[in-house]
Amino acid sequence: MAEIAAQAGARETSVAAIVGRIERIPYTRFHLKARVICAVATFFDGYDFLAVSYALPVLVSQWHLSPPQVGMMIASSNISSLFGGLAFAWLGDGIGRLKTMAIATALFGLASLACAFAWDFDSLVACRAVEGLGLGGLSPSAAAYLTEMAQARGRGRFFLLIQGIFVFGLACAAFLSPWMVPNFGWQSLFVLGALPVPLALLFVLLLPESARWYADKGRFAEADRVVRMIEQSALDEGKPLPPPAALSWDARETRPHWTEIFRGIYRLRTLVVWLLFFCIYFVSNALLSWLPTLYRTVYQLDVKTALQYSAYTTVAGMIGVVAVALFVDSTGRRVWFTTCFGFLAAVFLYLYVSGAPSAMVVLVAVTTGDVAMASISSLIFLYTAEVYPTRLRSRGVAFAGAWQKIGISSGMVSIGFIVQDFGIPGVFLQCAIAMALAAAVALFFAVEAKNRALEEVSP
Numbered sequence: 001m002a003e004i005a006a007q008a009g010a011r012e013t014s015v016a017a018i019v020g021r022i023e024r025i026p027y028t029r030f031h032l033k034a035r036v037i038c039a040v041a042t043f044f045d046g047y048d049f050l051a052v053s054y055a056l057p058v059l060v061s062q063w064h065l066s067p068p069q070v071g072m073m074i075a076s077s078n079i080s081s082l083f084g085g086l087a088f089a090w091l092g093d094g095i096g097r098l099k100t101m102a103i104a105t106a107l108f109g110l111a112s113l114a115c116a117f118a119w120d121f122d123s124l125v126a127c128r129a130v131e132g133l134g135l136g137g138l139s140p141s142a143a144a145y146l147t148e149m150a151q152a153r154g155r156g157r158f159f160l161l162i163q164g165i166f167v168f169g170l171a172c173a174a175f176l177s178p179w180m181v182p183n184f185g186w187q188s189l190f191v192l193g194a195l196p197v198p199l200a201l202l203f204v205l206l207l208p209e210s211a212r213w214y215a216d217k218g219r220f221a222e223a224d225r226v227v228r229m230i231e232q233s234a235l236d237e238g239k240p241l242p243p244p245a246a247l248s249w250d251a252r253e254t255r256p257h258w259t260e261i262f263r264g265i266y267r268l269r270t271l272v273v274w275l276l277f278f279c280i281y282f283v284s285n286a287l288l289s290w291l292p293t294l295y296r297t298v299y300q301l302d303v304k305t306a307l308q309y310s311a312y313t314t315v316a317g318m319i320g321v322v323a324v325a326l327f328v329d330s331t332g333r334r335v336w337f338t339t340c341f342g343f344l345a346a347v348f349l350y351l352y353v354s355g356a357p358s359a360m361v362v363l364v365a366v367t368t369g370d371v372a373m374a375s376i377s378s379l380i381f382l383y384t385a386e387v388y389p390t391r392l393r394s395r396g397v398a399f400a401g402a403w404q405k406i407g408i409s410s411g412m413v414s415i416g417f418i419v420q421d422f423g424i425p426g427v428f429l430q431c432a433i434a435m436a437l438a439a440a441v442a443l444f445f446a447v448e449a450k451n452r453a454l455e456e457v458s459p
Contacts, residue, residue, distance in 0.1 A: 014220070015215045015216065016455075018211055018212070018214075018220065018223045018224065018227060019453070019454075019455055021231070021244045022151075022211060023152060023244070023453055024241060024242050024244050025151070025234055025241065026239045026241075027151075027154075027158070028230065028233045028239065029237065030229075030230055030233040031149060031230075033206065033207070034146075034207050035146070035158075035162050037202050037203065037207060038101075038142055038145070039162045039165040040165075040196065041101065041105050041138060041142065041196055041199050042142060042162060042165045042166050042169070043165045043168055043169040044105075044108075044109070044169060044195065044199075045108070045138050046165070046166035046168065046169025046172075047169035047193055048108055048109075048112050048135060048169075049077070049135060049170070050169075050170045050173040050174070050288065050289065051112070051115075051173050051177075051192075051193050052073060052074060052128060052289075053074060053173075053289040053291075053292055054173055054174065054177035054181065054189060054292060055177075055181065055186035056070060056073065056074070057292050057293060057296050057303045057307065058181060058186050058303065059073075060293065060296070063120060067297075067416040068413070068416045068417065070293055070416060071290075071414075071415060071416030072416075073124065074289045074290070074412045075408065075413055076125045076129045076132065077128040077129060077131050077132030078136075078285075078409045078412070079409050080128075080130070080131075080136070081132035081133065081135045081136025081405050082401075082405035082406060083133065083136070085136035085137060085139065085140055085398045085405065086399065086402055087133075087137065088100050088103070088136070088137030088398070089137075089140045089141070089394045089395045089397065089398025089399070091137075091141075092141035092395075092398075093213075093393075096213060097141045097144055097209065097210050097213060097394070098141075098145070098203050098204060098207055098209050100137065100394075101142055101145065102199075102201070102204050103134075104133075104134045104135075104136075104138040104141070105134065105138060105197070105200050105203065106134070106197050107130070107133055107134030107137070108131050108132075108133075108134025108193075109199075110194065110197060111128075111130040112131055112191075112193030112194045113190065113191060114127045114130070114131075115127040116187040116188075116190040116194075132405075136401065139381060139397070139401055140395070140398040140401055141394055143385045143397050144210070144393045144394040144397060145210050146158070146159050146162055147159055147385040147386065148210045148390065148454070149210065152451055152452055152453040152456075153329075153451050155329070155382070155386075155451075156324075156325065156328040156379075156382060156450065157325050159385075160324055160325035160379065166377075166378070167314070167318050167320075167321045167378070168318060171315050171317070171318060173189065173314075174307070174310055174311035174313075174314040175315075176189075176192070177307050178308055180192075181303075181307075182304070208226045209222070209226065211224075211226040211230075212454075213390065214226065215390075216391050260392060261388065261392055261395070261396050266387075266388065266396075266458075269387045269388070269447060270396070270399070270400070271445075272441055272442075272446060272447075273380070273384045273387065273400040274400055274403045275437070275438065276376075276380055276383075276438055276441065276442065276446075277384070277401065277403040277407060278407040278410075279341075279434045279435065279437060279438035280341075280376045280377055280380060280407070280438065281377070281403075281404045281411070282407035282410055283344070283348075283373065283411060283431045284370070284374070284376070284377055285408045285411070286408050286411025286414075286415060287366065287411070287415070287431065288313065288314065288370070290412065290416075291306075291309070291310040291313060292309075292310045294362075295309050295359055295362075299362075301359055309363050312367055313366050313370050314370070316368070316374075317374030319371050319374075320370065320371040320372060320373070320374035320375035320376075320378075321374050321375060321378050323375055324336060324375035324376075324378055325378070328450070329450055329451065333382075333386075333447075333449055333450060334443070334446040334448050336375070336376075336379060337376065337379070337383075337438075337442035337446055338442045338443040338446075340373075340375055341435050341438040341439035342435075342436075343369075343372050344372050344373060344435040345432050345435035345436040345439060347368065348365075348431040348432035348435060349428075349429075349432040350365065351365050351366075351425070351428035351431075352425050352429040352432055355425050356425055362424075380400075381397065381401075383449065384396065384400045384401075385454075386449040386454060386457050386458065387449065387458055389454075389455070389458040389459065390455075414430065
């Protein structure tokens, strides 16, 4: 530790020096511990998000729900998560990333348990709305925390292998539901979703706050202490520490207003990430949430088969999550977005033109498409965190994430009305239009951030 103290010296009062030291630290067991804890929380974030979709095939007949009611049931947590994301983002930038993640995780875990005791449509909608506050609150601070810990080189893989765990949570809900619902009732899905409550303590007790966040707040002694701890963990593992990275940017010392996301270089970035968030979630999560019910009501599959078909699609998404984590640092963000959105536009256009004639055709097409959808859903969080500076990162992600919730809720509700009035081909037409629009925006306006320090991308 004395060696590190000598190297740090008077650098404790410089944001640039703190960041330069972070950028030189190799990945260590400390980083692994942080990623594992965040991964477990993210896993249950995904699981709890989709749990209600696999309870609905039973609840539709048990509570006599109409298609618009199904849409509202699915959308309730997403509507509230919009407000949760914004509120928790202010906490994340104000009191720190870790405390915010702890509060959000405890909230959605406890609310999931409350869902198991719902007795009718209104009570379950209310419990899901409370759960949505926590679900929406976790992602902005988790995205900020993980990106701020990572080096510029390899940041995509570092972050996306954890963010992608969300899809594994979706898959777990998909695969467990055909066994849990018939044997233990739909309530068991929500009881399992309460398991992450103890994680709130782990966030606070086992992890340090973001050094970049401390430095941005002018708390340089605390930032230095965190960096020294990580540097020491690298030395203990026999990993050399190169000289601090030289960064070509000027640190800002003034405290800006949050409206900076609408000014200067950030205005266009904000519009781009808002639209990309809206389009991908308007299609992906909304469609995945509806699939079990569509298979059951449109194609007349039995409950078990409907749940199994939906599970296959969700598992395919894990391929996309792994692929984007492994290759996006080579391809870059813009190319990945443009290619995947364009591919999805073609898939959904085919389903519209063909009339989606059978459940098997829909299964094959949507399952193939979910590889691309899941990769985009993971990458968009990393990309958004990269295009905003530390002083605005949590709120920038939260505002963009609000459009995620708007997209999901709009998609869920619109599917209910479109299926009822125009049939399932109309659903795929709206999906194709959204994907084509996103592909064009990504191609012409996305900023490339691969292998660049966060402060170089977003000064």
